[in-house]
Amino acid sequence: MSGKKKIRITDHELVPKHEVVPKEEVIKILKELGVTPQQLPLLRASDPVAREIGAKPGDVVRIIRKSPTAGKIVIYRFVIAG
Amino acid sequence: MKEEKVIGAIKFGILSPDLIRKMSATAIVTSEVYDENGLPVEGGVMDPRLGVIEPGQRCATCGNTLARCPGHFGHLELARPVIHIGFVKHIYDLLRATCRKCGHLKIPKDEIDKYLNLYERLKDKWPQLARSLSEFVKRKAIKNMECPHCHAKQYKIRLEKPTTFIEEGPLGRLWPNKIFNWLDQIPSDHLRLLGYDPNFSHPKWMVIRVLPVPPICVRPSILLETGIRSEDDLTHKLVDIVRTNEKLRESIASGAPEVIVEDLWELLQYHITTYIDNEVPGVPPARRRSGMPLRTLAQRLKGKEGRFRGNLSGKRVDFSARTVISPDPYISINEVGVPIEIAKTVTVPVRVTPWNIDEIRKYVLNGPNKYPGANYVIDPTGRRIDLRFIRDLKAVAESLKPGYVVERHLIDGDIVLFNRQPSLHRMSIMGHIVRVLPGRTFRLHLAVCPPYNADFDGDEMNLHVPQNIEARAEAKTLLLVQEHILSPRYGGPIIGGIQDYISGAYLLSSKVTLLTQDQVSDLLASINYDGEIPEPAVLSPKRVWTGKQIISLLLPENFNFSKEAKISSGVLKCTDEECFWDSYLVVKKGKLLLGVLDKAAIGAQQPESMLHFLVREYGNTFGKEFMDRAFKLFLRFIEMRGFTMALTDIMIPEQAYEEIKEVVEEAKKEIEELIKMYREGKLESMPGRTLEETLEIKILDVLSKARDKAGERAVKYLDPFNNVFIMAKTGARGSALNITQMTAMLGQQSVRGQRISRGYRGRTLPHFKRGDIGPEARGFVASSFVKGLSPIEMFFHAAGGREGLVDTAVRTSQSGYMQRRLINSLIDLVVEYDGTVRSAYGELVQFKYGEDGVDPKNTSFGKAVNVERIIEKHVGWKK
Numbered sequence: 001m002s003g004k005k006k007i008r009i010t011d012h013e014l015v016p017k018h019e020v021v022p023k024e025e026v027i028k029i030l031k032e033l034g035v036t037p038q039q040l041p042l043l044r045a046s047d048p049v050a051r052e053i054g055a056k057p058g059d060v061v062r063i064i065r066k067s068p069t070a071g072k073i074v075i076y077r078f079v080i081a082g
Numbered sequence: 083m084k085e086e087k088v089i090g091a092i093k094f095g096i097l098s099p100d101l102i103r104k105m106s107a108t109a110i111v112t113s114e115v116y117d118e119n120g121l122p123v124e125g126g127v128m129d130p131r132l133g134v135i136e137p138g139q140r141c142a143t144c145g146n147t148l149a150r151c152p153g154h155f156g157h158l159e160l161a162r163p164v165i166h167i168g169f170v171k172h173i174y175d176l177l178r179a180t181c182r183k184c185g186h187l188k189i190p191k192d193e194i195d196k197y198l199n200l201y202e203r204l205k206d207k208w209p210q211l212a213r214s215l216s217e218f219v220k221r222k223a224i225k226n227m228e229c230p231h232c233h234a235k236q237y238k239i240r241l242e243k244p245t246t247f248i249e250e251g252p253l254g255r256l257w258p259n260k261i262f263n264w265l266d267q268i269p270s271d272h273l274r275l276l277g278y279d280p281n282f283s284h285p286k287w288m289v290i291r292v293l294p295v296p297p298i299c300v301r302p303s304i305l306l307e308t309g310i311r312s313e314d315d316l317t318h319k320l321v322d323i324v325r326t327n328e329k330l331r332e333s334i335a336s337g338a339p340e341v342i343v344e345d346l347w348e349l350l351q352y353h354i355t356t357y358i359d360n361e362v363p364g365v366p367p368a369r370r371r372s373g374m375p376l377r378t379l380a381q382r383l384k385g386k387e388g389r390f391r392g393n394l395s396g397k398r399v400d401f402s403a404r405t406v407i408s409p410d411p412y413i414s415i416n417e418v419g420v421p422i423e424i425a426k427t428v429t430v431p432v433r434v435t436p437w438n439i440d441e442i443r444k445y446v447l448n449g450p451n452k453y454p455g456a457n458y459v460i461d462p463t464g465r466r467i468d469l470r471f472i473r474d475l476k477a478v479a480e481s482l483k484p485g486y487v488v489e490r491h492l493i494d495g496d497i498v499l500f501n502r503q504p505s506l507h508r509m510s511i512m513g514h515i516v517r518v519l520p521g522r523t524f525r526l527h528l529a530v531c532p533p534y535n536a537d538f539d540g541d542e543m544n545l546h547v548p549q550n551i552e553a554r555a556e557a558k559t560l561l562l563v564q565e566h567i568l569s570p571r572y573g574g575p576i577i578g579g580i581q582d583y584i585s586g587a588y589l590l591s592s593k594v595t596l597l598t599q600d601q602v603s604d605l606l607a608s609i610n611y612d613g614e615i616p617e618p619a620v621l622s623p624k625r626v627w628t629g630k631q632i633i634s635l636l637l638p639e640n641f642n643f644s645k646e647a648k649i650s651s652g653v654l655k656c657t658d659e660e661c662f663w664d665s666y667l668v669v670k671k672g673k674l675l676l677g678v679l680d681k682a683a684i685g686a687q688q689p690e691s692m693l694h695f696l697v698r699e700y701g702n703t704f705g706k707e708f709m710d711r712a713f714k715l716f717l718r719f720i721e722m723r724g725f726t727m728a729l730t731d732i733m734i735p736e737q738a739y740e741e742i743k744e745v746v747e748e749a750k751k752e753i754e755e756l757i758k759m760y761r762e763g764k765l766e767s768m769p770g771r772t773l774e775e776t777l778e779i780k781i782l783d784v785l786s787k788a789r790d791k792a793g794e795r796a797v798k799y800l801d802p803f804n805n806v807f808i809m810a811k812t813g814a815r816g817s818a819l820n821i822t823q824m825t826a827m828l829g830q831q832s833v834r835g836q837r838i839s840r841g842y843r844g845r846t847l848p849h850f851k852r853g854d855i856g857p858e859a860r861g862f863v864a865s866s867f868v869k870g871l872s873p874i875e876m877f878f879h880a881a882g883g884r885e886g887l888v889d890t891a892v893r894t895s896q897s898g899y900m901q902r903r904l905i906n907s908l909i910d911l912v913v914e915y916d917g918t919v920r921s922a923y924g925e926l927v928q929f930k931y932g933e934d935g936v937d938p939k940n941t942s943f944g945k946a947v948n949v950e951r952i953i954e955k956h957v958g959w960k961k
Binding site for chain 2: 034035036039040041067069070073074075076
């Protein structure tokens with residue numbers, strides 16, 4: 001390995017699709033789920049994927065992943081410091 | 083109406099001497115307990131002001147009688163302070179983290195302010211982080227060997243377990259009074275930074291100067307039959323403490339030498355330590371005269387039988403019964419047989435109304451001893467009348483009016499909860515309808531054995547009677563057995579045919595079964611069938627019905643189903659309706675046209691079976707009805723036909739043994755060859771395996787093939803339709819391997835998946851040469867159960883069998899603990915109405931239950947829709 005080339009972990013097939021949700025949409029989603037941001041599952045800002053997509057504490061990240069029961073499932077995580 | 087108050091919050095802290103004195107009803111001043119008249123001494127540990135002990139008395143402190151007096155604390159002023167054993171670690175840390183001269187935290191002032199500021203901000207939002215900050219600060223302070231505030235040199239402090247602190251410097255032994263002064267010096271801010279709340283748990287209170295004396299009602303004395311009073315362990319310990327304290331005070335007052343005072347002080351420390359916790363490492367436990375260790379404060383709370391796990395998380399309950407279970411195929415799967423004796427003991431409260439008053443009068447008239455009667459009458463004021471002591475039952479019965487409540491005996495039709503431990507899944511507690519029966523055991527239907535995992539080798543089960551209408555309604559709609567036929571684990575029926583039900587179903591549905599009119603009448607009468615009987619399948623020379631015709635009477639008219647039967651294997655294999663061997667089940671329009679019923683059709687724990695779809699498509703009530711009737715029918719038929727297993731079913735002629743011998747010889751020769759190759763180094767190792775492993779694997783392979791071959795040879799000589807084979811093939815009981823082991827040979831015995839190789843040096847038993855790795859020397863059993871095992875073979879069989887026993891013993895305890903932890907972590911999760919799974923705090927755990935929101939109970943293999951089945955259901959064919 002040259003060590004020069006940077007590996008993007010999001011390219012790996014086992015890493016599901018992550019994206020930062022725009023602020024306007026967040027309010028809608030939270031209302032729909034009836035939760036406060038803190039009640040969502042958490043995601044550390046230091047998480048490798050969070051760093052790569054540039055998620056900052058206070059953001060909500062949408063993750064779309066495969067599911068053995070439902071095929072595809074959308075979940076949200078609240079980004080916290082750390 | 084009494085004022086109701088709601089607990090808003092609970093705060094834990096350490097009792098301060100002031101608080102102890104304030105809540106104390108009296109000071110304890112004397113070690114005397116009773117005077118010469120046997121009356122409790124005032125100022126002793128049984129002082130009457132600590133609460134009433136005898137009924138009828140009024141409390142000297144609160145004026146209430148026994149039932150209403152909560153008991154009152156007293157207090158004991160200690161002559162010298164002692165260390166509280168529960169806080170030794172805290173004291174040790176604080177002594178090391180603070181200055182021996184000024185009591186300040188051994189961290190520079192500016193840093194303390196910085197950390198304090200951070201701590202205050204973290205405290206409420208991230209208590210976990212605040213705690214680790216305190217820990218970090220403490221560790222940092224301990225490292226500092228010079229006080230940054232007063233520049234005093236610090237010395238190392240040693241803790242000599244359990245309660246002795248020694249400074250390796252000028253102070254030497256730190257007696258509790260010195261420790262108290264030291265802790266008292268620590269500034270409040272510094273304490274707060276270390277995580278202590280100086281208002282509610284100041285560390286100086288960790289040194290006991292005043293001891294609270296608990297009320298008498300937490301340490302009651304027992305009056306033995308001989309009239310001798312026996313005191314509680316706590317009281318004994320308290321007397322020891324008071325006596326030592328007295329002596330200590332006297333020695334101090336009389337100016338005794340310091341050594342004597344210190345000895346007494348140590349003794350007081352010992353007594354108070356064991357009074358709090360009698361299982362402190364390094365302290366000999368205080369014992370009773372009989373040698374039993376005392377059960378002191380910590381022991382009352384700790385462990386499985388302690389206050390928390392034994393009395394708060396789990397309690398003993400009323401209206402419950404336990405006895406041995408036995409089978410009863412004549413009751414419904416929804417029912418449970420209850421002995422009359424139990425029915426007369428556990429009761430149901432019923433409210434008297436104008437509509438049931440006549441019926442209830444009869445119960446009251448019968449009284450508590452005659453079944454069905456009643457044990458108690460409760461009038462509208464709440465007065466309980468115990469019918470055991472009422473001579474004129476007639477008068478009581480007459481006095482009944484609407485509004486009274488009568489606790490009547492259990493009668494047929496009541497609903498109860500029935501449970502068998504271990505309660506591993508929700509089907510371990512189900513609602514059953516009572517059938518009061520003679521005898522002394524609970525009776526249950528055999529089809530409900532699988533969910534409880536019950537058998538009748540002495541199993542006992544528990545029964546609980548719901549005591550209000552809501553509980554009864556809930557039991558009836560949610561807990562009733564029929565609501566649990568389909569298991570949420572895999573969607574199939576967990577309640578279904580087992581053992582003889584399967585044999586019976588197979589025999590009845592078999593092609594060769596032809597029934598005369600008498601037999602048909604007998605069978606149908608056994609299930610109280612009152613419908614039409616169809617035209618017989620054969621009219622001449624005799625009118626006879628097939629078994630399939632009878633079974634069809636119980637199937638719904640529009641039911642279509644087809645599936646391979648369990649017996650469909652080997653030569654009997656069939657994969658479609660063109661089946662000569664009757665091993666493909668076909669039901670069309672409610673008529674059983676082809677195939678036999680076996681485990682794959684009516685068995686318990688068989689998903690996608692005929693039984694599964696009957697229950698799924700026609701409802702739980704139909705499923706229950708079908709099982710009650712069909713299973714009774716199958717049993718009646720197996721009774722008519724007769725069904726036993728005899729030795730002759732598994733005996734083979736001498737000639738067969740010769741053949742088996744040949745097989746064994748062949749295998750032995752092959753193994754000899756392998757060993758020879760191995761010794762000569764000609765054996766090639768398999769990928770990723772050593773040469774030895776390769777040899778072992780090859781030998782095991784040869785031997786297992788030999789067993790199978792021997793089995794085949796032996797089975798050839800057996801009637802393939804004898805009862806043993808019927809049971810194995812239909813899945814009722816036993817397997818092909820069991821038959822092989824009974825008739826042909828047991829085969830290789832193994833421990834941990836390997837041939838048995840341990841024992842003596844280089845050999846398993848002294849009967850073999852060292853280094854012999856042939857089949858016999860490593861646990862190969864060439865005999866069958868019928869022929870009998872040689873002593874050496876029996877030894878190997880026992881070695882293999884023991885592994886199984888050890889395994890189950892170890893596995894159950896390990897998986898039990900794993901399950902306990904899993905349940906404790908998942909217990910409060912709830913599927914909300916919006917389909918999300920949430921914790922008790924509203925945190926999202928899953929955005930949709932199981933990610934697809936489907937209840938596995940209503941699926942087949944986790945799929946919500948089974949298209950093939952829908953087509954088959956309506957059209958009558960599939961594919």
